[in-house]
Amino acid sequence: xxxxxxxxxxxSYTTPLLWKGLQYTLLITVLGIAVALVTAFVAGLGRLSEHxxxxxxxxxxxxxxxxxxxxxxxxxxxxxxxxxxxxxSPIAAGVIALGLNEGAYAAEIVRGSIQGRTAGQNEACIAxxxxxxxxxxxxxxxxxxxxxxxxxxxxxxxxxKNSSLVSFITVTELTTMAQFIRNDMGRxxxxxxxxxxIYFILSQVLALLSRFLEQHFAIDKTRRSIFRxxxxxxxxxxxxx
Amino acid sequence: xMGSTLAAAGGQTWDSAxxxxxxPTMLEGLWTTIQITLAGMxxxxxxxxxxxxxxxxxIPVISQLFGxxxxxxxxxxxxxxxxxxxxxLPDYGLTLSPLVTGIIVLGINYSAYTAEVYRAGxxxxxxxxxxxxxxxxxxxxxxxxxxxxxxALRSVTPVLGNYLIQMFKDSAVLxxxxxxxxxxxxxxxxxxxxxxxxxxTIAAALYLIxxxxxxxxxxLLERRxxxxx
Numbered sequence: 001x002x003x004x005x006x007x008x009x010x011x012s013y014t015t016p017l018l019w020k021g022l023q024y025t026l027l028i029t030v031l032g033i034a035v036a037l038v039t040a041f042v043a044g045l046g047r048l049s050e051h052x053x054x055x056x057x058x059x060x061x062x063x064x065x066x067x068x069x070x071x072x073x074x075x076x077x078x079x080x081x082x083x084x085x086x087x088x089s090p091i092a093a094g095v096i097a098l099g100l101n102e103g104a105y106a107a108e109i110v111r112g113s114i115q116g117r118t119a120g121q122n123e124a125c126i127a128x129x130x131x132x133x134x135x136x137x138x139x140x141x142x143x144x145x146x147x148x149x150x151x152x153x154x155x156x157x158x159x160x161k162n163s164s165l166v167s168f169i170t171v172t173e174l175t176t177m178a179q180f181i182r183n184d185m186g187r188x189x190x191x192x193x194x195x196x197x198i199y200f201i202l203s204q205v206l207a208l209l210s211r212f213l214e215q216h217f218a219i220d221k222t223r224r225s226i227f228r229x230x231x232x233x234x235x236x237x238x239x240x241x
Numbered sequence: 242x243m244g245s246t247l248a249a250a251g252g253q254t255w256d257s258a259x260x261x262x263x264x265p266t267m268l269e270g271l272w273t274t275i276q277i278t279l280a281g282m283x284x285x286x287x288x289x290x291x292x293x294x295x296x297x298x299x300i301p302v303i304s305q306l307f308g309x310x311x312x313x314x315x316x317x318x319x320x321x322x323x324x325x326x327x328x329x330l331p332d333y334g335l336t337l338s339p340l341v342t343g344i345i346v347l348g349i350n351y352s353a354y355t356a357e358v359y360r361a362g363x364x365x366x367x368x369x370x371x372x373x374x375x376x377x378x379x380x381x382x383x384x385x386x387x388x389x390x391x392x393a394l395r396s397v398t399p400v401l402g403n404y405l406i407q408m409f410k411d412s413a414v415l416x417x418x419x420x421x422x423x424x425x426x427x428x429x430x431x432x433x434x435x436x437x438x439x440x441x442t443i444a445a446a447l448y449l450i451x452x453x454x455x456x457x458x459x460x461l462l463e464r465r466x467x468x469x470x
Contacts, residue, residue: 067449067456071413071424072441079437083254157316164318165414175320182328189332192325196317203316 004190014181014191021177022198028094028163028173029202033156035099036106040155043103044110045136058107065104070162073097078169094166102159106152113147114140146217153210157203164199174198260439263430267443270426271451277344277422278409284348285408286401289355294385296356297363307356314353320414322346327418343415343422351408355401362397363389398466402459406452413448423447 004010046058065073078093088096117140125135167175178195182188295307314322323346330337337345366389374384416425423444431437 063453064445064449067410067452068445069410069413069424069448071416072427072445072448075424075427075431075437075441076445079431080441083436083438161316161318164320167320168417175318175324178321178324182324189325189329192321192328196313196321196325199318199321200313200316207316 004185004188010185010190013185014194017177017181018174018191018194018198021172021174024091024171024173025160025163025202028091028098028166028171029156029160031091031095032098032102032159032163035095036103036155036159039100039103040106040110043107044114047107047111048114050132062104062107065101066108070097070101070165071168073101074165074169090166090169090171093169094163094171098159098162098166102155102162105158106155109148109151109155110144113144116147117143143219146214146219149210149214149217153207153214156206156210160203160206161199254438256436256439259434259436260443263440263443266426266430267423267440267447270421270423270444271447273340273420273425274409274412274422275451277340277347277412277415277420278405280344281347281351281408281412282405284345285351285355285404288348288352290359292352292356293359293363296360311353311356314350315357319346319350319411320417322350323415323418339415339418339420343412343418343420347408347412347415350411351404354404358397358400358404359393361400362393365396366392395466399459399463402455402462406455406459409452409455410448 043058043061046054047062049055049058074094074097077088077097078090081088081093114136121139121143122135125139130138163173164175166173167179170176172180174195178191181191185191292307292311296304296311298304323343326346327339327342330342370388370392371384374388379388412422413424415422416428419425421429427437427440427444430440
């Protein structure tokens with residue numbers, strides 16, 4: 001443990017800076033999750049659309065955002081867009097890039113869970129003369145939410161961790177603050193250790209929140225608790241970390 | 242910022258000649274990215290396996306410690322891990338090049354994910370296989386080496402392939418500790434010329450091409466390797 005850990009001056013200097021950074025990290029994460037959720041449903045339902053152009057556009061969007069690096073996407077939205085005459089604020093660029101990137105992963109979750117409904121549900125709706133929109137809104141989506149939640153939990157944690165990358169586009173969140181403190185005070189590993197611990201706690205809180213939501217939305221509580229233990233691994237956990 | 246002044250001054254939006262001149266440098270960056278990814282994956286595959294076996298062996302304290310290791314690494318950003326290693330290692334007299342530091346960090350980071358993949362693969366091996374090995378009183382090394390792992394690895398290979406692709410894209414983070422991979426070149430070109438659109442677009446295209454081709458390959462593997470139980 002480095003010596004500055006026991007130095008009160010170190011704490012009185014770093015605490016306000018890290019607190020400020022933490023607020024930006026939380027802001028970006030929350031806004032990013034909101035954008036990701038909207039993106040996930042728009043692109044995910046687009047993939048299931050009856051209209052071919054909607055399917056193709058959604059597929060193209062998902063492949064491009066999943067197939068390229070988030071760092072490249074951040075650079076594009078912040079540094080390359082000005083060449084088209086569009087200058088986004090660092091926070092806006094960060095939230096858009098993070099939200100679209102994680103939204104593309106989450107879109108596949110939305111598509112997968114809706115497609116995974118048993119055919120009988122869909123057929124029953126058709127038999128009851130429900131239109132396509134009503135079928136989605138009242139039956140298929142509500143039934144799919146419990147299946148989506150565990151994977152959405154992973155997406156949220158990924159988004160939190162990836163929010164550290166917005167330090168590349170000058171947002172003064174935790175990572176930037178840690179860099180700032182390091183430049184100011186010299187090589188201090190303590191700050192980065194501290195920031196690691198903060199991120200760890202935040203991600204555990206998010207994981208806990210997602211578990212709570214899972215329990216809350218479970219259709220059949222006893223059955224879900226059995227399935228939990230034998231959940232098959234998720235091939236694309238979006239493991240950026 | 243600088244880009245907008247350029248555009249306002251009547252600079253072209255997309256400069257083809259400039260873009261063409263960047264291609265050799267960008268391909269060099271891509272090659273570095275691929276090397277980092279392969280080396281990092283080699284570390285992740287070995288370390289992850291060791292972690293998974295130790296956790297499975299239920300050695301008191303040590304297994305729990307490794308469990309925490311997996312949880313901690315998965316719960317923290319790769320970027321901060323990279324900074325941390327980049328600053329910390331020299332303090333302990335280990336002065337490594339950014340490239341080597343980056344490979345180690347990437348490998349360690351992904352070892353936490355591969356450990357979970359292996360764990361799931363091992364859990365998928367029917368209990369009867371373990372019991373049969375015990376009944377034949379096979380030594381523990383042979384149980385793992387000849388019975389459990391061959392079956393577990395087979396079903397788990399496509400998942401590891403997906404992580405390889407993920408790692409390929411994640412390695413971009415390492416430009417922050419001055420590794421000259423694809424995004425490192427984009428950053429340098431951009432800050433030298435104030436033109437980011439061309440290098441970013443080329444980089445994105447290269448990432449996309451490689452990951453689309455590799456995910457087709459992983460899909461092929463999946464069809465060939467995964468047994469339906």
